[in-house]
Amino acid sequence: MRTPWRRLRAAWITLTGTGAAASVAFGLLVFASVLASLAIPRDSTGLRTGALRHTVAASPLDSAVVGTIGLLTASETFGQSAGESPAPEIAAIGARLRSRLAATGMPIASDPPPWSSLTSGYGPVTGAARAAGRGQPQFEVTYRTALARYSHVVAGRLPSAGQGATAQAAVTTATAARLGLRVGTRLTMGPVPLVITGIIRPVHPSSDFWTDDPAAARPTLIAGTSSQPAHWAGGLFIGAGALPLAVSGLNDSLMLLTWVVPADLGRLTADQASAVQAGINGLASSGLVISSGAAAAPGNATCPVSCPSTTPPVTVTVNSQIPAILASFAAADNAVAPVLGLLYVSLAVMGAVVVLLGARLVAQRRAAEFTLMRARGAALRQLGWLVLRASAVIAVAAGALAALLAIRLTPGGGNRVSWWLAGVTIAVTLAGPVLMSVLPQRVAAPATGRPASRVSGRTRAARRIVLEAVLAAAAIGGLIVLRKQGLSAGNPSLYPSAAPVLLAIPVAVIVLRCYPPAARALARIAGRSRGVAAFVGLARATRTPPGAALPAFALVLVLTMVAFPAMISASVNRGQVAESWRQVGADAIIQAPVRAVIPPALQRQIAAMPGVAATATGVVSDAALPASGQELTAVFVSPARYAAVTDQAPGVRFPVAALSGTPARGAAAVPAAANAAAAQLVGAAPAQLSLDSTQTMTIRVAGRTGGVPGVGADAVLVLPLQALGSPAPAPNLMLVDGSGLDAAQLRADVSRELPGGLVTLRAAALAAITGAPVPQAAQVALAQGMAAAAGVGALVLLLSLLLGARTRDMTLARMATMGLRRWQAQLMLVAETLPEVVAAAIGGAACAWLLVPLIGPSVNLAAFTEAGPGVTVVSAPFPLAAAAIGLVVASLLILAAQAVVSYRRGSARALRIDG
């Protein structure tokens, strides 16, 4: 009796045929590809979203959208009849605003919730306490939605929604205390009688509800003028029921309508940021136009205030600081997008190649089966259906598992691109095996295990030349067109994204053309030696197997995608270090407070600290050029020691030679090193320099220097300390060289010996640069992409070796019957495979090297380094060599594994299989 397991196994074998094992491998590839295509973009989105949230959290700006219709009389605003409440219309406009904002993708906060208000101008109120020496208090009457959510009733109750002859109002505890109000107090504001029904305490006191109009929360003392004395101004919160009375009674008062929609930017994802920014900017520039009657929702008491068709449309002015919050993130994100884009596009192409290679493996394993079926009368359509059925089962199962795992691994990283990529992967998974299996069977053939080909070798060679030439020409043409269009059409990410793939095509063609002759030359050399393994291996290597272009292209692209991002990473690291040097100028700077000096004991302590390599001191002094009256800063240093410390920094070398041989005080002009601004002020001729209005000396610019560490002035002169005479004054600036110094101890020493002294560390500046949210997220994504590319490379190697495994096993088996030893077999494998891998490694390295000048100008790394423009990717031999060596080592490891498997299987089986 057959067990369910055996039934399942039989069904599986019937489905996948002779390619059962290959189908499992294919399923794993599909799994890996779908997982990568989903997880990497989702994870990248997650990283970028994390960076966005970090940016949002660090921003002091307000994250709400405020819509206003301001400074209109109530009748101008609504044109309503007396006795009708505008509250529904206010709510409807608020709903429209929220709807428009939600359409941009902005997440609207629910706590604190959106609110709206109608606020009158200030008017004198009778009935409130009048402070001594102050004028009559003035109040604004404000109707606010969500008052109950933003306040806590301390006494009484909130104003009711029902209408009445007297308007009910609430005041804050601060207003009540200041102006002597309590529950039941009756007030009169113009013609409107009011009664205090409740005292409230603000909830969410830092929210816009309470900070947008400070007088509403707490009375404000208004300074007196010639026409009226100083007085308190406060706010009265009325309910919806009092609105008709207030609007009609305060008809001549200027009204301000406000809608505030707080955003929950913590829920905003990186991919939504640009749309939200653009949407809010659009609303801010054009406003929210409310046409006649449109504000009232249909069926909602249909325009409770009268909405005559003649009423002109009103425009709600929209303001928000959200675009400003998002701007810094968007700028950095847009800057790193081309770098990540090129990685993802190449990864997608590599994934497709891997799936196609897997499909070819399946097709190769089932070729004999399909040939037999064709000979027995199977139509191509029937073969295609057989293959599609098998690949669909594998693709759906593997794809679903991969999708589940990807979602589990990267929660909350929703990304539409990732689903598209996964969809394309599945499509390739379904179409690839069908095409790979069916196309070789177009012509039915005897069941020899090989599909028929009625095309002569010469024709095939001609076809290959034409195909390669067309591909290479199209790729180069694409590069040229994209470079011109991409850089000029304002879409700079298109060109660098596609460039690696396009460049890899001609490089792969060249590799495939060049390596067989090289292998033949090596085979000739090996043929002269006594050993047989290397000769046979190289002889096999000289044959370019059909379909070798795909793995070669993939390997070139893989190596490019490992080496090029590595070069980007190295360039970023260099740029970040350079920026930290530019910002600080030494490993540590100690600056004395104004009019203080660094004590000699502290200098000695610092110099003796572990990790300190060298120190230099300086006297920073304000200076002026008496001739022109221009002010600058003079720094007196010991040139040699100063140079020893500051020359660690990249950039302009300090001209120590120009400042040596300093004349004694009072002698000829003192040589000075000037930065650009100072050199312009001083000029080439000797000039008088006045120090702190107490000392004058003649100086001449003897050399140029960059900025001086710790001195932020525009124009700086560096002069020899001896120019100040002997004994030299105590320094107020100390520079420290030593990357391993103990920052905590340094700070403690300075704090103890020099209270108020300022310690600036380059390591801290570097940490701030490297820890910036967006660059850090981009670096992580870059590293992940490189790892994924390396993984894909290993898969490509494995697959290309598997594709040739059968014939290789056969050769090994035949050679074994002739007495080939195991180590010779391994040597043969290496000799056969390594030329192709080395050629691909060289091609990939060349491709990555070429990419630097090709797309380097399009990739600005300033966003990674927080430096100004000009930080570009620079060629670096180490990442190239490391990637190429890694590829070769990986292929050797896979070959060793195959040799072990082949040896264990034994030659008899290989020979029997072939027979």
Next chain:
Amino acid sequence: MTDSGSTAPVPLGDGGPTAGIPQDQPLTGADGMIVCDRLVRIYSGDDIEVQALQGLDLLVADGELTALIGAAGSGKSTLMNILAGLDTPTAGAVWVADHNLGAMAAKERLAYRRSIVGFIWQQTSRNLLPYLTARQNVLLPMRFTPHRRRERLRRASFLLETLGIAYCADRTPDRLSGGEQQRAAIATALANQPKVLLADEPTGELDSSTAQDVFSALQTANTELGVTVLVVTHDPAVSSQVRRTLAIRDGRTSSETIRHATTDEQGRTALHAREYATLDRAGRIQLPREMTTRLRMRNRVQLQEEPDHIGVWPDQAAHQERDHRTPNS
């Protein structure tokens, strides 16, 4: 369907030699199941051309079991592949069951492979899908045609029983002996009720006893199912059991052997074989090499017409000249 062109076909006899048919008339036959007319197949390599078939003529009558013998490279497999619809001739014409293989489109060729011919290859492992049982393998070709499932199952069972392998219907090929595999392959080839069964050295990998079983299966297909069988073989045991054996040499049919049985007065049956040289439609014959060597026939011979035969004589003048030049010989 016959596509014989505008020229009227010449009726054939019982599948005998084709001599006497005028060259300007195509070779076909009212009861000829396989008809090859001046068949040429040239394989073009990069710099060389190989003529596998050089104007081969062949007639196999409906219901005949014919053996095809010849040295390696003589063109046997090429001919079989053309007859199976897996290859196309460079020149000449070939009809199988009234199908002109040279004039068929891809779709017709597919239908031809499905329903008209069955094929068995020498290597037992390549005739059957290794992961299917014998019954499933037999069912496979029928799945390419619109047979009903019940009909397919009935046909498969019938074939397996007829060929004596019903007991191993549910075994996969790796659990079948070589002979069982080849009989399963014959059943698979017969699945769609073909009119012609082509077997390319079906006993080549088998011992003599098993080969006899397989040949019996072919005979069963021929006698019980009425299928015309053309079998390529190197096995004398096989070729000696068929009524007609054709020999191919250098891409042409060179000779054929006709066997007929006689029964003596005691009722004992004896098989008599007579070998004929093939006279092609240009009037050419291939003389057996052992005869030409023994009679020292080279370059040219003398023909002497007699009332009831033609005498072929060595060139006497050339003999005398050679003997004169080499007195010691």
